[in-house]
Amino acid sequence: MSGRLPGDLERTPLPVVDEPVVQVAPTRPPLTSGEWVRRNLFSSGFNGVLTVASGALVLFFGFQLVRFVFVSADWSVFQANLRVYMVGRFPEDQLWRVWAVVFFLATLVGLSHGVLVPRHLTRRGLVLRAVLAVLTVGALVYLVRSPLVWLLMAVTVALFAVGVVAGRRLGRRLLRSLLVAWLLAFPVVVLLLSVGDVSADQWGGLMLNVIVAVAVIALSFPLGILLALGRRSSLPAVSWFCVGFIELIRGVPLLTLLIFGRFVLILLMPPGLTFAQLVRAIFMFTLFSSAYVAEIVRGGLQGVPEGQYEAAKALGLSTTRTMALVAMPQALRSTIPPMIGHFISVFKDTSLLAALSFSELLFTARRSSQAFEFVGHQAEALLPAAFLFWVIAFSMSRWSQRVEVRLGVGER
Amino acid sequence: MATDFTTARPPLWRNVRFLRILGQAVFVLLLAIVAREAFLNLEYGVREQNLDLSFDFLQQRAGFAIKEGIAYNPNESFYSAFRVGVVNTIRVALVGIVLATILGLVMGVARLSTNWLVRRIAQVYVEIVRNTPVLVQIIFWYVAVILALPVIGGALSLWSLVFVSNRGTAVAWFRLEDGAGAWGLFLLAALAAGALVLRWRTRVDERTGRPAPRVPWAVGAFLVVVAVGFWVSGTPVSADVPEVGRFGYEGGLQVSPEYTALLLGLVIYTGSFITEIVRGSIQAVPKGQKEAAEALGLSPRQQLRLVVLPQALRVAIPPLNSQYLNLLKNSSLALAIGYPEIVSVSNTIINQAARATQMLLLVMGTYLLMSLSISAVMNALNRAVTRKGQR
Numbered sequence: 001m002s003g004r005l006p007g008d009l010e011r012t013p014l015p016v017v018d019e020p021v022v023q024v025a026p027t028r029p030p031l032t033s034g035e036w037v038r039r040n041l042f043s044s045g046f047n048g049v050l051t052v053a054s055g056a057l058v059l060f061f062g063f064q065l066v067r068f069v070f071v072s073a074d075w076s077v078f079q080a081n082l083r084v085y086m087v088g089r090f091p092e093d094q095l096w097r098v099w100a101v102v103f104f105l106a107t108l109v110g111l112s113h114g115v116l117v118p119r120h121l122t123r124r125g126l127v128l129r130a131v132l133a134v135l136t137v138g139a140l141v142y143l144v145r146s147p148l149v150w151l152l153m154a155v156t157v158a159l160f161a162v163g164v165v166a167g168r169r170l171g172r173r174l175l176r177s178l179l180v181a182w183l184l185a186f187p188v189v190v191l192l193l194s195v196g197d198v199s200a201d202q203w204g205g206l207m208l209n210v211i212v213a214v215a216v217i218a219l220s221f222p223l224g225i226l227l228a229l230g231r232r233s234s235l236p237a238v239s240w241f242c243v244g245f246i247e248l249i250r251g252v253p254l255l256t257l258l259i260f261g262r263f264v265l266i267l268l269m270p271p272g273l274t275f276a277q278l279v280r281a282i283f284m285f286t287l288f289s290s291a292y293v294a295e296i297v298r299g300g301l302q303g304v305p306e307g308q309y310e311a312a313k314a315l316g317l318s319t320t321r322t323m324a325l326v327a328m329p330q331a332l333r334s335t336i337p338p339m340i341g342h343f344i345s346v347f348k349d350t351s352l353l354a355a356l357s358f359s360e361l362l363f364t365a366r367r368s369s370q371a372f373e374f375v376g377h378q379a380e381a382l383l384p385a386a387f388l389f390w391v392i393a394f395s396m397s398r399w400s401q402r403v404e405v406r407l408g409v410g411e412r
Numbered sequence: 413m414a415t416d417f418t419t420a421r422p423p424l425w426r427n428v429r430f431l432r433i434l435g436q437a438v439f440v441l442l443l444a445i446v447a448r449e450a451f452l453n454l455e456y457g458v459r460e461q462n463l464d465l466s467f468d469f470l471q472q473r474a475g476f477a478i479k480e481g482i483a484y485n486p487n488e489s490f491y492s493a494f495r496v497g498v499v500n501t502i503r504v505a506l507v508g509i510v511l512a513t514i515l516g517l518v519m520g521v522a523r524l525s526t527n528w529l530v531r532r533i534a535q536v537y538v539e540i541v542r543n544t545p546v547l548v549q550i551i552f553w554y555v556a557v558i559l560a561l562p563v564i565g566g567a568l569s570l571w572s573l574v575f576v577s578n579r580g581t582a583v584a585w586f587r588l589e590d591g592a593g594a595w596g597l598f599l600l601a602a603l604a605a606g607a608l609v610l611r612w613r614t615r616v617d618e619r620t621g622r623p624a625p626r627v628p629w630a631v632g633a634f635l636v637v638v639a640v641g642f643w644v645s646g647t648p649v650s651a652d653v654p655e656v657g658r659f660g661y662e663g664g665l666q667v668s669p670e671y672t673a674l675l676l677g678l679v680i681y682t683g684s685f686i687t688e689i690v691r692g693s694i695q696a697v698p699k700g701q702k703e704a705a706e707a708l709g710l711s712p713r714q715q716l717r718l719v720v721l722p723q724a725l726r727v728a729i730p731p732l733n734s735q736y737l738n739l740l741k742n743s744s745l746a747l748a749i750g751y752p753e754i755v756s757v758s759n760t761i762i763n764q765a766a767r768a769t770q771m772l773l774l775v776m777g778t779y780l781l782m783s784l785s786i787s788a789v790m791n792a793l794n795r796a797v798t799r800k801g802q803r
């Protein structure tokens with residue numbers, strides 16, 4: 001129930017009341033720290049034991065972790081291979097292309113952030129951010145020894161900040177042009193990174209993971225919507241085909257599909273027609289992802305109330321227009337949380353390319369730990385890669401939570 | 413002039429029934445053309461490579477060794493090798509499902525604990541593990557933890573019952589002696605006895621209306637029959653304690669490093685998702701249910717067991733099913749660390765026999781079959797819990 005409309009409020013001004021407003025519930029004074037500890041840590045004997053035991057565990061492992069990170073670990077394997085972790089074997093004199101892409105994306109992300117994410121920051125959020133920023137800067141200064149790279153990173157951060165400020169200033173009317181910019185971004189980036197003195201074969205490291213993830217997400221989204229529509233189609237031939245396809249793909253591991261792309265896909269093509277390994281991997285990955293997108297969209301479509309279809313029919317809309325103008329917009333809005341969850345797992349799954357010897361982040365990390373001079377430092381080689389995957393996936397999920405609030409998912 | 417609308421037929425191109433049939437016919441035709449083209453290309457490509465599309469190659473001699481699993485030697489056929497892979501997949505998937513469920517339950521309950529510290533620990537576990545790729549975790553456990561353990565000579569030991577080294581783990585286990593078969597029958601009988609006692613005590617409870625302890629009685633009956641059986645069949649099992657030999661463990665239940673790493677990775681990763689399922693499904697039970705149970709005078713344990721958990725289970729089973737399927741499918745990542753399950757054995761077979769098409773069909777078919785079996789069990793479970801009440 002939305003209650004009274006704003007218009008009604010304006011017409012009937014609220015009566016001015018002199019009496020103090022009756023308080024429904026007495027407000028509780030904030031807990032003192034002693035009370036808080038008693039209530040949250042030692043509310044019963046069992047809880048006290050639990051607190052002491054788990055506190056000891058946390059202290060022990062925390063101490064071990066801090067000692068490992070700052071004292072006993074030798075991060076030189078990561079320091080020496082930092083560029084390989086990020087871009088693989090991308091030629092060093094062409095790195096300006098990567099930086100151009102980074103600048104472009106930083107601005108675009110900043111603008112989107114400014115437009116989409118509410119600016120309210122709790123004090124805790126602010127503190128968390130400050131701690132993270134200090135840690136990141138410290139780690140970068142320690143790991144990266146080139147002042148030029150520091151400068152370029154500072155420019156990236158500055159562009160992001162400018163984007164955020166500009167995005168806030170301009171507000172939601174920027175939404176449409178942002179959408180267009182994002183749609184154009186991918187072809188522009190791919191062209192910049194593959195035309196001229198470089199080629200897609202030289203992509204590697206984290207860059208390859210991101211490119212593959214973005215390509216798969218962009219391609220599987222429309223394909224998934226088509227599959228979902230096909231599954232709901234009233235034509236049995238179409239819906240059976242879509243059901244079969246979706247269930248087949250969802251029933252087998254992604255790895256077997258990627259192996260299929262490596263060995264068999266080429267045989268199904270007309271003789272003479274060949275595609276690069278990477279293109280075939282992206283193709284199979286897209287098929288895989290679209291089956292999951294289709295199931296998410298189907299869930300969203302099922303959530304659209306029957307009355308919406310009836311209302312559209314009463315207005316005389318055709319089936320196509322009902323779908324495009326009434327059902328799909330509502331369905332897609334409600335699928336934002338699971339969809340972003342799926343996109344995060346697509347990004348995580350790009351690590352599977354390591355099992356097929358593509359030189360993506362995980363593969364690079366494992367390979368550099370096998371070099372003779374770094375024997376015995378496997379953990380130091382793998383942990384930075386794991387951390388990079390984690391940071392991106394974690395911040396995507398946090399970001400999506402805030403965007404959901406802004407877009408009002410689940411409230412309309 | 414009046415038109416008879418009831419009998420007038422629309423022209424063919426506006427007849428919905430006709431259009432639907434036409435549309436489907438075109439769709440099927442297009443599919444058939446694409447499929448035929450792909451098949452012809454496949455046949456041509458395979459002939460170019462001097463291969464065929466039959467499954468006869470499975471009878472050929474495999475010629476490669478497999479490190480662990482059921483009895484097999486390199487002189488047996490490709491088919492036998494594949495069977496070893498299937499058994500190894502089942503071995504890791506079933507154990508993984510059980511352990512991940514336990515871990516998820518514990519962590520899910522911890523996630524809802526009234527204890528702030530415990531709650532936070534569970535939350536940090538979920539946020540770290542869920543957002544890191546499972547393959548990264550498996551490789552980390554294998555390369556950076558298991559292989560970095562001491563060599564076999566300096567194996568870490570826990571009361572000489574558990575040994576851990578970079579050759580894997582050995583745990584004290586049971587050895588079946590003569591009479592184990594007879595004892596097995598006693599075990600079945602014990603189960604039946606326990607069930608009967610449980611039923612009888614429930615009846616007593618319902619008839620008298622006085623609380624009658626049921627579970628202790630049932631467990632007691634079970635244990636009595638088991639003990640009697642143990643004595644009658646003359647110590648059917650004995651302890652099998654592992655020892656550290658020069659080249660490896662001797663005795664005990666031995667687990668390879670690859671299996672350990674894969675299991676650790678899968679259990680910890682899937683456990684984090686199950687944690688969230690457990691938390692979500694308990695929170696999905698309306699608060700009023702618990703309050704009503706409290707008002708009826710049920711003890712906290714009874715509230716949980718009789719009111720909250722049965723309802724939470726209904727919410728939890730469908731997402732649990734999909735996590736179990738994910739665990740099964742993620743076990744294919746063993747390819748990266750060389751645990752010989754379906755995909756890594758098949759990869760070797762493809763490298764040796766080059767019949768990628770047939771091999772992949774076989775692999776995908778096997779996975780589909782296993783996925784369907786898990787789903788069937790879970791659906792049966794789902795029916796069992798939803799049957800009792802209508803929502």
